[in-house]
Amino acid sequence: MPAVPTPLNRSRSNNSHHNANDANDAHADAGGHPSLVTVSNGHAARDVPPQPEFIQQYHEDSSALREQVLAGLRQSEASISPKFFYDVLGSRLFEAITDLAEYYPTRTEASIFASAAPAIAARAGSGCVLIDLGAGNCEKAARLFDSLRPAQYVALDISVEFLRGTLSCLQQQNPDIPMLGLGADLCGSFDLPRSVRRSRRLFFYPGSSIGNFSPMDALALLQRLRGAAGRGDGVLIGVDLLKDEATLVAAYDDPLGVTAAFNRNVLRNVNRIVATDFDVDDWRHVASFDRQASRIQMHLQARRMVRVRWDGGERRFGEGERIHTEDSYKYRPGDFAMLLEAAGFDDPVYWTDPLGWFAVFHARA
Ligand code: AVJ
Numbered sequence: 001m002p003a004v005p006t007p008l009n010r011s012r013s014n015n016s017h018h019n020a021n022d023a024n025d026a027h028a029d030a031g032g033h034p035s036l037v038t039v040s041n042g043h044a045a046r047d048v049p050p051q052p053e054f055i056q057q058y059h060e061d062s063s064a065l066r067e068q069v070l071a072g073l074r075q076s077e078a079s080i081s082p083k084f085f086y087d088v089l090g091s092r093l094f095e096a097i098t099d100l101a102e103y104y105p106t107r108t109e110a111s112i113f114a115s116a117a118p119a120i121a122a123r124a125g126s127g128c129v130l131i132d133l134g135a136g137n138c139e140k141a142a143r144l145f146d147s148l149r150p151a152q153y154v155a156l157d158i159s160v161e162f163l164r165g166t167l168s169c170l171q172q173q174n175p176d177i178p179m180l181g182l183g184a185d186l187c188g189s190f191d192l193p194r195s196v197r198r199s200r201r202l203f204f205y206p207g208s209s210i211g212n213f214s215p216m217d218a219l220a221l222l223q224r225l226r227g228a229a230g231r232g233d234g235v236l237i238g239v240d241l242l243k244d245e246a247t248l249v250a251a252y253d254d255p256l257g258v259t260a261a262f263n264r265n266v267l268r269n270v271n272r273i274v275a276t277d278f279d280v281d282d283w284r285h286v287a288s289f290d291r292q293a294s295r296i297q298m299h300l301q302a303r304r305m306v307r308v309r310w311d312g313g314e315r316r317f318g319e320g321e322r323i324h325t326e327d328s329y330k331y332r333p334g335d336f337a338m339l340l341e342a343a344g345f346d347d348p349v350y351w352t353d354p355l356g357w358f359a360v361f362h363a364r365a
Contacts, residue, residue, distance in 0.1 A: 050175050052167045055193050056160040056183035066274045073276075073308070073315050079324040080266055082212050083158070087269045091162075093262040095137070100258055102250040105208050108358040109238045113140065116351040116360065117147035123349065123362055124234050127151050128202040133186055134209040138166045140238075141204055145174055152197045154180045186221065190228035201233040208240040208358070211295075211329045215339060218329070222343030229365035235345060237361045241352070242330040245289045252287035252296050252328070260285030263298055266325055276310045286322065298326040333359055 072079045085094065098106035113120070126149040132141045135155035145153075153170075157163050160183030167181045180195050203225055210218050225235060252259055263285045267278035283300040290297055299322040306317040317323075331339075336359070337348040345363035352359045 049172055050178075052171045052179035052181055053195055054160050054164065054167075054181040054183075055195060057191075057193065058158065058183055058185040058188055060158075060185070062273075069270055069274050070310065070313065073270075073323075074313070077324060078315065078317075078322075080270060082326040084266050084269050084273070085262060085326070087265075087272070090262060090265050090269060091136075093258060093265060096258050097254075097262060100251075100254050100256065102254045103259075104247070104251055104357055105238075105240050108353050108355075109206060109208070109360065110140070110143070112351050112353055112358060112360050113143055117144060119351065120144070120236065120360070120362065121147040121149075124148065124202050124236060125200060128200045128234075129154065129197050131192075131196070131201055131203050132156060133203060133205040134207050135163060135166075136207065138163075138170055140206040142170055142174075144204075145177065148202070150177055150202075151199055152178045152180065154182055154192075154196050156182045156184050156186070158185055159183055190224055192228070201229065203229065203233070203235045204237075205235065206238040206360075208238050208328070210237060211240050211331075212327065213329070214327065215329065215335075219339055219343055222340060222345070226344040226365060231365065233365040235340070235361070235363050235365075237340075239331050239336050239350075239359045239361060240328070241357055241359055242294055242332050243355075243357055245291070247357075248289050248296055248330065249287055252298060253285070257285075259287065259298075263300060263325055267300070274310050276308050278308055279306075282306045283323075293327075294330050296326075296328040296330070297324065298328075299324055331359075336361060337363075 069080065069084065072081065084090075097103050121144075126147070128148065128150055129152045130141060130144070130148060130150035131154045132138065133156050135141070135157050138155055141153060141155070153174075155163050155167055160181050163181035163183075167179055171177075171179045178197075182193070182196075210221070213221060222235075229235075254260075264280045264283055267276075267280050267283060270276055271278050282303055283306075284303055286299045286301045288297055288299075289295075301322045302317040302319055304319050308315050308317070333350055333352070337350070340348045340361065340363045345365060348361055348363040350359040350361045
């Protein structure tokens with residue numbers, strides 16, 4: 001039953017320190033969102049559309065990016081980081097994946113948000129600063145606005161440019177919620193700019209994006225989050241759960257080949273970034289489940305002998321040799337709760353769907 005959170009550890013006396021006062025803090029900070037302004041001709045203009053604020057904090061220089069890709073290609077077991085999936089086409093292909101019948105995570109998480117939203121708001125507290133760490137198209141956060149009534153919505157993405165369109169649109173639809181688009185790297189520091197309001201914060205990391213990290217790296221990320229969080233803050237994290245292998249593999253190897261296109265597209269993006277000469281036709285999509293590690297792995301497998309060249313180097317691949325492109329870890333609920341606690345979060349609970357395929361966790365800083 002999604003409406004009732006599942007407690008994971010000894011239930012603590014639940015005298016939460018967040019109260020109405022916390023929520024009111026936000027209003028002390030007058031944001032730049034006037035509903036009535038005077039324009040230069042002296043007339044009062046009603047309904048001037050509010051605009052989100054945008055800040056680009058993080059700049060990865062292109063030579064570092066290039067070196068990162070080449071270092072992966074030179075490894076004896078070659079790899080390309082999944083962050084290179086998401087160029088414009090890759091982001092669209094991922095959206096198409098979320099429409100596939102076989103790809104259950106997005107739909108299942110949405111159903112949990114839909115049915116558990118009031119319970120999530122009751123626990124996380126409304127009126128918080130909602131900090132979206134996996135913003136993408138901001139859809140998931142937007143569906144929580146009605147229940148959470150955030151005092152501010154902060155959307156993070158590597159590139160603030162990816163946020164401009166969506167956030168501006170979302171701002172029109174929600175003129176009363178001040179919005180901030182932040183170009184930041186999750187793997188960097190969590191030094192939030194001063195435009196992020198100081199009141200109670202809810203760090204939101206939906207979509208099982210955390211599954212791309214190994215449990216050790218996920219722990220490190222959660223620890224850094226815990227370090228950035230203050231008393232009364234919380235986390236709300238979407239986590240894909242361990243289930244039967246056939247369901248897992250089908251979600252990452254769909255018969256229409258959308259996931260294959262998504263995976264192979266990374267080579268086009270790499271060609272663009274480092275001017276390699278990958279031919280996508282040489283590579284086959286492979287998805288497999290590693291039960292020991294509890295992860296789906298995606299690889300690109302050479303259909304024939306391949307030689308890939310770039311300025312200053314090359315890599316030869318034998319027929320059947322693979323490039324690792326993504327891990328997607330699947331958790332048991334208790335194991336993810338332990339990870340949250342190991343990172344210093346308290347009192348984890350989760351909501352799940354009737355089949356127990358996906359979980360949305362909340363824990364307190
Ligand atoms: C965006 C990382 C959650 O692991 O399920 C979907 C990416 N890769 N199909 C996932 C993905 C292949 C997705 N995450």
